[in-house]
Amino acid sequence: MRKTYGTGSVWEQALGYSRAVQVDNTLYISATAASSDEGIVGEDFYTQTQYILQKLGKVLADAGFGYGDVVQSKLYLTDISQWEEAGRAHGEVFGDIRPTLSLVHVLPFLDPKMLVEIELVAQKSA
Template sequence: MRKTFGTGSVWEQTLGYSRAVQVDNTLFISATAASGPDGIVGDDFYSQTKYILEKLGTVLEDAGFSYEDVVQSKLYLTDISKWEDAGRAHGEVFGEIRPTLSLVHVLPFLDPQMLVEIELVAQKSA
């Protein structure tokens, strides 16, 4: 079984991707930035990470998953020296759940105000 989930973003149509794809009991969520209706939300690594994780909570919920189902998390940071700020926000959500984690240092994103992107994989027990 394969099911796709979208948010209506123009980028999804233009680039030909889905916000999330569920295959059987696994949900793969595309890298997500702190973009809101009026542009990028937050101007630091902590606030952007916090906002993204809130957005991803909604994506998980819409697909019938929860934070507790997350088994892998990848944080893409434009300044790796700010890993503690992003990590603090991540830990507030996943401190007890403890999915695998990758912190990846990247070049600037398309929009230079974007400091963080987060990608998740969630899996329900069979």
């Protein structure tokens, strides 16, 4: 079984991707930024990470998953020296769940106000 989830973003159509793709009991969520209809939310790594994780919680819920199903998390940071701030927000959500984690230092994103992107993989037990 393969099912795609979208947000209606113009980028999804233009670039040919989905916000999330579910294959059987696994959900793969595309890298997500702290963007809203009003622009980028937050001016620091902690706030952006918090906001992104809230957004991802909704993506998980829409597909019938929850934070407890997350097995892998990847944080893409434009300034790796800010890893503790991003990590603090991540730990507030995943401290007891403890998925695998990658902290990746990246060049600036298309919008220089974007400091963080997060990608998740979730899996339900069979």
